[in-house]
Amino acid sequence: MSPSGRPDSAQQAAAEQLAVRKRLREVSEALLARAPENDVEPSLDQIRQVMELLGDPQRAFPVIHLTGTNGKTSTTRMIERLLRELGLSTGRFTSPHLHDLRERIALSGEPIGPEAFIAAYDDVAPFLEIVDALSREAGRPRMNYFQAMVALAYAAFADAPVDVAVVEVGLGGAWDATNVADGQVAVMTPVALDHQRLLGSTVEEIATEKSGIIKPGAIGVVGVQEPEVVQIVRDRAEEVGADLRFEGEQFGLLSHDVAVGGQLISVRGLAGDYPDLLLPVHGTHQAHNAAIALAAVEAFVGGGEQPLDLEVVRAGFAGVTSPGRLEIVRRSPTVMVDAAHNPAGAVSLRDALNEAFTFTKVVGLVAILADKEAGEILEILEPVLDEVVVTRTSSPRATDPAVLGRIAAEIFGEDRVTVVPDLSEALDTAAGMADAGGVAGGVLATGSVVTAAEVRMLLGVTTT
Known part of the structure; x- marks a missing residue:
């Protein structure tokens, strides 16, 4: 306490931090009280209603949208890291988180700060309540936890603002809550069986659902797939007028060798070759993720027609991390x-x-x-x-x-x-x-x- 009897600056700062932590805990508890992300109706109606009430913040920035069965989070992180190395401010949305809800929403590579997370929730919560009430009247469950997190992410990205958002789907694609945004680039990592209860019992059914993120005019960047998946993706692109770039055709991995702390890879991109890139994560699958990520960034920055600066690419990949992945x-x-x-x-x-x-x-x-x-x-x-x-x-x-x-x-x-x-x-x-x-x-x-x-x-x- 200062001589005047007023709290000194250190005490005031401590009190403010305590208030933020308390409010952050309340927000997290409110979100987690909702149904889990795998308890979902196959519909975009509720998240669209919330977005419209918010003024469609997902239209305020371009989006690179990712789906697939495995490799989505690592590839998302690689794309976002390359974009930051190019000097762009980024939003990154991934799931699930390892330790903290805020990991799912990252701004320029860092989990969203407590104050910004609380502010995004306070902005979005009234509209979640409106749509929840409408859902109850219609006999539908209220929005689940993942849908609410998507709304927060798009609101936070628009408020930041970001130059580009890199967004990983939660489940599937067509009716995943993230799909209220239209990706300028749509990325599909390899598709396999998973979440059959929600997405379908065959690879073809799952691929049909996942290909729903490919929107009119988008560039689709597609990792190595089974032949039946390739055909489904081609059919979707033809239906909506999108262009496709396939790994093994327009881009791909040229070489990879085990190196100290990771691997040394060379990649053929859409617009040029990129030799001797240090990638500090392990496994051939991560090398393929890197090839997909590089092609996606080329597609976003120059429509796949302009090579990226080699030293920028090297620096970007050298800074890649993938927590929880080997x-x-x-x-x-x-x-x-x-x-x-x-x-x-x-x-x-x-x-x-x-x-x-x-x-x-x-x-x-x-x-x-x-x-x-x-x-x-x-x-x-x-x-x-x-x-x-x-x-x-x-x-x-x-x-x-x-x-x-x-x-x-x-x-x-x-x-x-x-x-x-x-x-x-x-x-x-x-x-x-x-x-x-x-x-x-x-x-x-x-x-x-x-x-x-x-x-x-x-x-x-x-x-x-």
Whole structure:
């Protein structure tokens, strides 16, 4: 307290910070009280109503829109990083988050600040309530958590303002809430089976849903796909008058070699070749993500007709991070986390582990959600895991460890499987097994985004 009896500046600042933290907690709780993102109606009606009431903020900036089954978040981060290196201010929307809701909405590479997040919520909340009320009258559920986050993101990007937003879909494409924006560039990473309950039981059905982000006049940048997917994408582009650029035809990966801290790649873009790029993430799949990202940026900046400055591209890729994607979070023993949660992701993880690491022994720390193909994921990973510690995360959707242990025992044999229900104890057990006998062992924690996030937190890693 100052001599005048008034709070001094330090006390006032502390009080203000406390108020912000309290309000931030209230906002987060209000958002999380909504239905989860996988509890959704296949419709854009509600999010369109909110956007219209807000004055359509998603029209205030150009958008690069991404869909696919795996690789979306990494590719989104790569695109956004290249755009920043070109001097553009960016908005980035990704999902799910690892530790904090605010990670989903990034401004120029950093999670949206607490004050800006609160301001966006306060701007949007009255209109969410209006549409929720209209939905109740029509006998429909209120907007879910993901839809609300999309509204906040677009409002925040318009308010910043940003030069360009790089937006990852949550589920699918055509009726995903992000699709109220029209992407100038539409990106499709490889399509495989996932979320069949919501998107369809075949790759063709899923591809039809995902191709819905390709809008009239857009440039579509398409990663390597199955032939049936390619045809569906071509049909969509012809229907709406979009131009397509395919990996393996107009652009692609020329070479990649394992390097210290990642890999050295060379890429053929839409408008030129880009040799000797250091990419500080692991796996051939990430090299392909980089090729897609580079083509997307070329398409956005010059319609795919103008090459980018090589040194700018090198600097951009050198600054890429992809938290939770074959990320080393501890040494001695090495602990890696990876968010692989479906068979296609498990294949990429297995191949990357074989390619980039030479551990004498690898212990898997595995927790998988109940609605995922646990048996298939474990079968894919079996050749690269010497032993498995089965556990669970805090997610209410987590598979019971006893059930997952039985599935694992059928694949690995009982002598290679240990069940430890508590995640913290399971991590200690896996680390001890990897360290036993002084071998050069490592722990791979995988099975879901939640698994990667909670192991990161247990090891004190919360940055993204």
